Amino acid sequence: MLMNSPKIPKTIAADPHYRLVSCESREFFLQDVNDILTQSYPRFLMEDFICFQEWIDLYSLYPEFQFGLIEIASQKMIAQGSCVPIPWDRPLEELPNTGCDWALTTGLAGKSKNTKPTILGAVSLAVLPQYRGRGLSKYLLDYMQELARSYQFSALILAVRPTLKHLYPLTPMERYIQLKNGAGFAFDPWLRTNLKQGAKLIGICDRSTTIVEPIFYWERTTQMRFPETGSYIIPSGIVPLEIDCNENQGSYIEPNIWLSYATA
Numbered sequence: 001m002l003m004n005s006p007k008i009p010k011t012i013a014a015d016p017h018y019r020l021v022s023c024e025s026r027e028f029f030l031q032d033v034n035d036i037l038t039q040s041y042p043r044f045l046m047e048d049f050i051c052f053q054e055w056i057d058l059y060s061l062y063p064e065f066q067f068g069l070i071e072i073a074s075q076k077m078i079a080q081g082s083c084v085p086i087p088w089d090r091p092l093e094e095l096p097n098t099g100c101d102w103a104l105t106t107g108l109a110g111k112s113k114n115t116k117p118t119i120l121g122a123v124s125l126a127v128l129p130q131y132r133g134r135g136l137s138k139y140l141l142d143y144m145q146e147l148a149r150s151y152q153f154s155a156l157i158l159a160v161r162p163t164l165k166h167l168y169p170l171t172p173m174e175r176y177i178q179l180k181n182g183a184g185f186a187f188d189p190w191l192r193t194n195l196k197q198g199a200k201l202i203g204i205c206d207r208s209t210t211i212v213e214p215i216f217y218w219e220r221t222t223q224m225r226f227p228e229t230g231s232y233i234i235p236s237g238i239v240p241l242e243i244d245c246n247e248n249q250g251s252y253i254e255p256n257i258w259l260s261y262a263t264a
């Protein structure tokens with residue numbers, strides 16, 4: 001199955017300023033990745049994620065599916081992509097509504113049970129803030145598709161976190177994905193970029209990331225105080241946080257959008 005694995009590091013034909021590197025070919029790769037992720041995702045997601053044993057396992061079990069984008073002039077890693085092979089024998093329309101959480105845990109469980117993976121799931125994809133808006137995400141998406149094709153997976157799937165949804169936390173995701181910009185394309189830039197590049201919209205995974213933590217976790221990671229039980233809009237949260245003071249608990253259940261790229 002791995003006969004045609006793409007060889008990285010690899011230059012980008014269309015742009016000699018950047019190159020891709022594999023997790024194994026760069027020292028301190030994981031530190032660079034964590035640095036990019038810390039600047040790309042809200043702290044309440046990152047603290048949950050980086051300490052997550054699954055994230056560590058992903059890098060040790062599937063190093064060939066973890067890559068970075070290097071700016072050649074500075075030799076700095078400016079973007080990263082992480083994928084996990086997943087066993088899935090049902091139609092993509094039936095992908096679980098636990099999105100991102102499901103992709104990671106099912107991919108890792110598949111490896112330990114030695115189940116043959118059939119699709120490739122994107123776990124994260126991020127560009128350092130000062131390098132955004134230059135079209136670099138295309139190199140990451142292209143490479144993920146190349147990985148999926150080379151390993152003969154039937155599709156690349158992504159549980160997409162729409163990049164402007166945090167400004168509209170009260171708009172239901174069902175409504176948000178219908179919104180259009182003036183030119184008639186998807187209102188959200190990240191959803192739009194994927195659709196323009198040929199992704200198919202499968203639907204909403206309404207429990208893609210679930211974080212249930214004590215109130216002090218939320219106070220520390222959002223720099224807010226939660227004096228009473230209720231719903232709170234939190235910085236960079238794409239839906240409100242639900243606080244239950246009696247249980248000393250906050251629950252954040254993030255919906256994402258299932259997209260797929262065919263490989264054939």
Ligand SMILES: CC(C)(COP(=O)(O)OP(=O)(O)OC[C@H]1O[C@@H](n2cnc3c(N)ncnc32)[C@H](O)[C@@H]1OP(=O)(O)O)[C@@H](O)C(=O)NCCC(=O)NCCS
Pocket residue numbers: 040041124125126127128131132133134135136137138159160161162163189190192193
């Ligand atoms: C999502 C992400 C990887 C896109 O990377 P990027 O290199 O900026 O992507 P592009 O340059 O190709 O831009 C993609 C679209 O976003 C738009 N865009 C980029 N930066 C923007 C900004 N600050 N505000 C509004 N739109 C922006 C671009 O104009 C483009 O839309 P358009 O060309 O159709 O109008 C990057 O924003 C990121 O790392 N975000 C944080 C992590 C994240 O949410 N990852 C996605 C998880 S599924």
